[in-house]
Amino acid sequence: MPVIPGFLDRLAFRANLAPVAILDVHGAASLHAVALADDLGVFAALDGPRTLADLAAALACEEDTLRRLLDTLVAVGYVDRSGDEYWRTRTTTRWLTDDGDANLAPFARFWVEVVLPYWREHAERAVREGEPGESLYDWLGDDEAAWATTQAGFRAAASLLVDPVADALGDVDGARVLDLGGGHGAYAVELARRGASVTLVDRSPALEPAREAAADADVDVTFVGGDYLSEDLWRRVAEHDARSGSRPSSDIDGTDSGGSDPDGADSAGGDDANAGYDLVLLFNVLHGHAPAEAATLLEYAAAVLAPGGRLAILDQFGRGGRSSVADVGVALIDLTYLITLGGGTLDPDMVNRWLGDAGLSTVGTETFRRAPGVKLLRVELPYADRE
Numbered sequence: 001m002p003v004i005p006g007f008l009d010r011l012a013f014r015a016n017l018a019p020v021a022i023l024d025v026h027g028a029a030s031l032h033a034v035a036l037a038d039d040l041g042v043f044a045a046l047d048g049p050r051t052l053a054d055l056a057a058a059l060a061c062e063e064d065t066l067r068r069l070l071d072t073l074v075a076v077g078y079v080d081r082s083g084d085e086y087w088r089t090r091t092t093t094r095w096l097t098d099d100g101d102a103n104l105a106p107f108a109r110f111w112v113e114v115v116l117p118y119w120r121e122h123a124e125r126a127v128r129e130g131e132p133g134e135s136l137y138d139w140l141g142d143d144e145a146a147w148a149t150t151q152a153g154f155r156a157a158a159s160l161l162v163d164p165v166a167d168a169l170g171d172v173d174g175a176r177v178l179d180l181g182g183g184h185g186a187y188a189v190e191l192a193r194r195g196a197s198v199t200l201v202d203r204s205p206a207l208e209p210a211r212e213a214a215a216d217a218d219v220d221v222t223f224v225g226g227d228y229l230s231e232d233l234w235r236r237v238a239e240h241d242a243r244s245g246s247r248p249s250s251d252i253d254g255t256d257s258g259g260s261d262p263d264g265a266d267s268a269g270g271d272d273a274n275a276g277y278d279l280v281l282l283f284n285v286l287h288g289h290a291p292a293e294a295a296t297l298l299e300y301a302a303a304v305l306a307p308g309g310r311l312a313i314l315d316q317f318g319r320g321g322r323s324s325v326a327d328v329g330v331a332l333i334d335l336t337y338l339i340t341l342g343g344g345t346l347d348p349d350m351v352n353r354w355l356g357d358a359g360l361s362t363v364g365t366e367t368f369r370r371a372p373g374v375k376l377l378r379v380e381l382p383y384a385d386r387e
């Protein structure tokens with residue numbers, strides 16, 4: 001747990017008698033300690049009191065050096081200690097292990113291994129010029145191991161919301177769902193579990209974790225690898241859709257290709273009465289795109305809707321502020337989107353303009369207690385266009 005200053009500490013910081021920035025250094029070091037502890041298997045192994053000697057033998061560590069990591073984890077509140085025995089705290093069980101509510105340890109590892117190294121190379125340019133030169137996703141390239149770390153991080157963050165978001169989408173049994181930028185596959189797998197036929201689109205090297213998730217859950221999901229801003233990808237999605245009706249069961253290979261052409265979506269959906277998607281998900285993708293790209297993506301997505309179909313947009317809105325933990329979190333997310341993608345958190349007026357230009361309008365909005373600033377927009381074509 002990040003160090004929460006006590007009363008006297010707070011007085012000293014308020015009076016500017018102590019360098020408050022040291023807390024940020026502590027936070028950064030603590031993040032690395034959490035990722036390291038998770039790598040070593042410390043949290044999983046401490047599901048009950050264990051002596052240092054026992055734990056060191058189980059984790060193949062030197063006792064003296066493991067003690068120093070454990071004592072650091074005690075200092076920051078993730079582990080408790082009595083004499084020579086250590087065990088994880090309730091906070092750790094709930095938020096950093098698979099035995100709790102949501103395991104955020106992979107999110108910590110994603111920050112340490114992917115975001116921060118990328119940040120060091122690209123942040124200055126992103127702030128000077130408005131974009132980082134290459135997006136985080138381009139930087140990951142074909143590195144499947146780095147993609148696995150990235151998708152595990154995204155999945156960990158998503159695990160806080162998958163159930164409430166799936167509930168908010170309503171009954172999807174028998175629905176045809178297209179998950180654009182579906183990444184780790186947690187949403188696709190959950191909707192497939194609830195009876196939907198799901199097609200997940202993402203960059204080809206990014207897909208393996210989602211394939212594994214679908215196999216582990218024993219559900220059918222169709223995977224389409226490629227760039228959702230390319231005409232070629234939408235042609236393949238439309239061909240598959242017209243061929244398969246409502247039974248996805250395949251893997252559509254493809255290479256990422258550049259370019260964007262909204263006209264290419266004209267053929268999407270075809271003339272087949274069964275073609276088209278009942279629900280198209282745009283979950284945490286719009287924040288990474290410049291306005292012209294976001295508008296193109298919405299046009300493509302609108303063009304593949306079945307009659308009466310809808311889009312669902314889940315994303316981070318707002319710019320954050322100074323006071324609460326939530327406000328600070330939103331501000332940091334906005335900066336991170338700028339640095340990693342040249343993007344930013346979304347502005348509701350801007351999104352409504354994009355939707356209007358694509359002939360769409362929002363019919364409902366949900367917010368989530370666990371994720372300040374995150375909104376789920378339910379979006380439909382106006383009634384006349386749906387006939």
Ligand SMILES: C[S@@+](CC[C@H](N)C(=O)[O-])C[C@H]1O[C@@H](n2cnc3c(N)ncnc32)[C@H](O)[C@@H]1O
Nearest residue numbers: 158181182183202203206226227228229283284
């Ligand atoms: C932040 S993740 C969101 C994952 C998931 N939808 C969620 O809400 O947790 C964004 C995903 O979009 C994918 N993506 C970004 N740009 C893309 C593009 N041009 N074509 C296909 N996928 C893309 C990324 O690879 C990544 O998996």
